[in-house]
Amino acid sequence: MIQLKNVKKVYRTATVETLALSDITLNVERGEFLSIMGPSGCGKSTLLNIMGLLDAPTNGEIRIDEEKTDRLSDKQLANFRNRKLGFIFQNYHLINDLKVLDNVELPLLYRGGVPIKRSKLASEALFKVGLSNRMKHFPTQLSGGQKQRVAIARAIVGNPEIILADEPTGNLDSSMGNEVMEILLNLNKNEGTTIVMVTHDENMARKTHRLVRLFDGAQVQ
Numbered sequence: 050m051i052q053l054k055n056v057k058k059v060y061r062t063a064t065v066e067t068l069a070l071s072d073i074t075l076n077v078e079r080g081e082f083l084s085i086m087g088p089s090g091c092g093k094s095t096l097l098n099i100m101g102l103l104d105a106p107t108n109g110e111i112r113i114d115e116e117k118t119d120r121l122s123d124k125q126l127a128n129f130r131n132r133k134l135g136f137i138f139q140n141y142h143l144i145n146d147l148k149v150l151d152n153v154e155l156p157l158l159y160r161g162g163v164p165i166k167r168s169k170l171a172s173e174a175l176f177k178v179g180l181s182n183r184m185k186h187f188p189t190q191l192s193g194g195q196k197q198r199v200a201i202a203r204a205i206v207g208n209p210e211i212i213l214a215d216e217p218t219g220n221l222d223s224s225m226g227n228e229v230m231e232i233l234l235n236l237n238k239n240e241g242t243t244i245v246m247v248t249h250d251e252n253m254a255r256k257t258h259r260l261v262r263l264f265d266g267a268q269v270q
Contacts (some may be wrong), residue, residue, distance in 0.1 A: 050211060050243045051077035051100055056109030058095055058266075069095045071266045073109070079210075082237045082244045084254035087263035093247045094215055096263065100245060101213045102130050114210065131159050135204030139216035141196045143188040143203075149175065150184040153202045160207070174202035178232055194225030201232055205242070212236065214246040218253055230256060 058070040070092045077083050077100075085093050098104040099111065102118055111118050113133060121129060135156075143152050153171040175181055178198040188196055197217060204212055214233065218226035230253055236242045246257065254260050262270035 050079040050081070050114055051075075051245070052110075052112040053100070054110040056096075056099060056106045056111065058092070058099065058104070059107045069266050070099070070106070073268055075261065075268065077243060077245060079243055080237070080241045081259065082234070082257040083246070084257040084260045085245065085247045085263065086249065086251070086254055086260060087269075091263040092266040093263055095266075097213050097215055097245065097247050101134055101136060102126050127159075131156060132207065133210055135207065135209035135212045137197070137200050137204050137212060137214040137217045139219045141188070141200045143196060143199060145188050147187075148184070149180065149186050149188065149191070149199050152188065152199055153206050156203060156207045170206050171202070174206040175199070177205065178202045192225070193221050194228060197221060197225070197229050198232065201229065205236065209242070211243045211245070214244065216247055216249065218248065218250060226250070226253070 053073050053075045056070055056073040060067045060069055073096065085096060087093050095104065099106055102113070113129070116129070118126065118129070150168065150171050153174055154167045157167040157170060172181070172184065175184055178201050180195060180198050180202065183191060183195060188199065191199065201217075212233070217233065218229050221229060233244055233246070234256060237244050248254050260270065261268060
């Protein structure tokens with residue numbers, strides 16, 4: 050589902066060159082739940098951003114569902130991301146001025162369609178994460194665990210084949226973290242969603258199919 054071949058990422062300024070990723074070759078199978086672990090600054094989030102087409106590698110090749118993404122224009126990339134990928138961030142990235150239902154609808158706005166259908170899909174996504182009774186609340190009225198479940202609903206509302214999750218349980222206590230992890234495991238098992246998750250939590254990583262470790266931008270396991 051995701052293929053990275055000899056991926057390298059270098060960040061350059063006028064005076065400094067920083068190697069973020071070095072020669073990463075990695076395949077993620079359709080329906081797999083993969084964890085990525087490593088110390089802070091080792092390149093985990095950079096790797097996830099490249100998988101999610103939010104950043105481009107300095108060298109190397111990326112294919113998502115057999116599509117060679119370097120051939121796509123910016124507009125095509127945005128459309129591809131919107132339909133194929135869902136993103137979950139550690140800090141939720143919700144818009145506090147919008148109600149929960151409106152936050153979840155956001156990815157669908159770029160697809161057009163009638164508002165009543167968007168609202169129905171958002172309601173269904175919130176039902177899946179157990180937040181049907183919070184649709185008219187604002188993010189500031191929710192707990193951290195509830196905010197992350199809203200973020201998951203937003204990620205799945207467009208029925209993406211791939212979810213990329215950056216520390217989805219990192220800001221949560223163990224109880225809330227386990228609830229969020231259970232939602233992800235159910236999405237993977239019951240709907241066949243391919244999931245790649247960056248985490249610092251060894252216990253969470255052990256629940257997934259496979260673990261990849263990074264150190265100083267290189268894959269060590």
